Amino acid sequence: MSTATDYEVHPAAQLFPMLDDDATGRLAEDIRENVLRNPITLYRNGQAELILDGRNRLRACREAGVVPIFEYWYGKGSPTAWVVSQNLHRRHLTESQRAMVAAGLVPLYAAEAKARMVAGTPTANLREGGTAASQAAAAVNVSPRSVESAIQVTKDGAAELVEAVKRGEVAVSTAAVLTEDTPERQREVVARGKVEVIRRAKQIRVAKAEARVAVRAPRRASRCGPGGRRSKWLRAVNTPDGVSHALQNWPRADLEALIKVLIRRTDPEWDPRNAVAP
Numbered sequence: 001m002s003t004a005t006d007y008e009v010h011p012a013a014q015l016f017p018m019l020d021d022d023a024t025g026r027l028a029e030d031i032r033e034n035v036l037r038n039p040i041t042l043y044r045n046g047q048a049e050l051i052l053d054g055r056n057r058l059r060a061c062r063e064a065g066v067v068p069i070f071e072y073w074y075g076k077g078s079p080t081a082w083v084v085s086q087n088l089h090r091r092h093l094t095e096s097q098r099a100m101v102a103a104g105l106v107p108l109y110a111a112e113a114k115a116r117m118v119a120g121t122p123t124a125n126l127r128e129g130g131t132a133a134s135q136a137a138a139a140v141n142v143s144p145r146s147v148e149s150a151i152q153v154t155k156d157g158a159a160e161l162v163e164a165v166k167r168g169e170v171a172v173s174t175a176a177v178l179t180e181d182t183p184e185r186q187r188e189v190v191a192r193g194k195v196e197v198i199r200r201a202k203q204i205r206v207a208k209a210e211a212r213v214a215v216r217a218p219r220r221a222s223r224c225g226p227g228g229r230r231s232k233w234l235r236a237v238n239t240p241d242g243v244s245h246a247l248q249n250w251p252r253a254d255l256e257a258l259i260k261v262l263i264r265r266t267d268p269e270w271d272p273r274n275a276v277a278p
Contacts, residue, residue: 007058010043010050012083015104016091017166019056027056028063036061039071041086043079052079053086080108084139096150096165096172098140103150105136149176158186170197177201209257 019027040054051058052073061068075082084105093101110132137147149172153165156179164170170190178186178201189200 007042007051008048009055010045010052010079010083012080012105012108013050013052013055013087015101016083016087018059024056024060024063028060031057031060031066032064036066036069039069041073042070043073052083078109078112080105080112081139088140094168095142095146096170096175097168099142099146099150099172100154100162100166102133102136102140102142102147103154105139106132106147106151109135109139146172149173152176152179155179158183158190160190161186164190164197169194174198174201177204180204205253206257209253210260213257213261 018024036057038054038057040058041052043050043052054068058068073079073082084101088098113132133147133151134144137144150165153162153172153175157165157175161170161175161178165172165175174197178189178197181189181200181204189196
């Protein structure tokens with residue numbers, strides 16, 4: 001397999017995956033027959049020349065034996081933003097894949113913003129009180145929460161888990177839950193496939209919900225005595241449909257965890273895996 005390039009690649013361009021060997025071969029064949037239609041875009045950064053766009057085309061030119069054509073980017077805006085705009089419209093990335101790209105964009109946007117602040121030309125994003133994370137989220141059209149999950153996966157996830165999200169095989173929200181496991185356990189779960197990944201993430205979520213309820217329930221009970229600030233809640237429960245009214249705003253996971261906690265307190269031998277759904 002030939003190398004992609006002898007040039008350095010702009011960090012933003014590195015966030016987008018390269019074509020696989022089959023796709024590169026088809027692109028090389030097209031270039032061999034129809035020449036290179038779109039030049040490879042370079043960016044001068046001091047003495048260095050970085051590839052902003054066209055890593056795949058350069059690799060395909062090498063395989064096809066065609067001399068590549070280059071052009072320079074002279075835009076006045078952010079080269080990072082330009083790379084994102086060039087890649088998003090022609091790549092079919094899932095929301096989780098875009099979130100992982102956004103996580104990589106955060107330090108790049110932060111560095112560009114800092115450079116502009118030093119130069120006395122703050123970005124509109126900073127003037128509006130935004131952050132690099134919110135700018136990255138907007139650039140790839142994902143929620144800030146998805147970017148937070150992607151940052152967590154990038155920071156605490158095993159390499160296998162990170163790559164699974166980048167390939168679109170695991171949702172970034174699910175991967176973020178799995179980062180609570182050790183790296184060894186993460187690798188083991190990912191190796192077993194998507195079904196096991198989802199099952200393990202659900203186990204972690206349920207365990208956390210049960211832990212929250214175990215802490216919350218005694219506190220609520222202690223506030224429900226005569227004259228306590230939960231006495232109105234008790235009176236509501238004792239009225240027709242009071243229970244459903246009082247609990248209707250509880251998250252479903254918390255309600256399920258509360259039921260399990262109460263059953264275990266009365267029957268320590270109870271196993272939820274043997275329970276029969278009504």
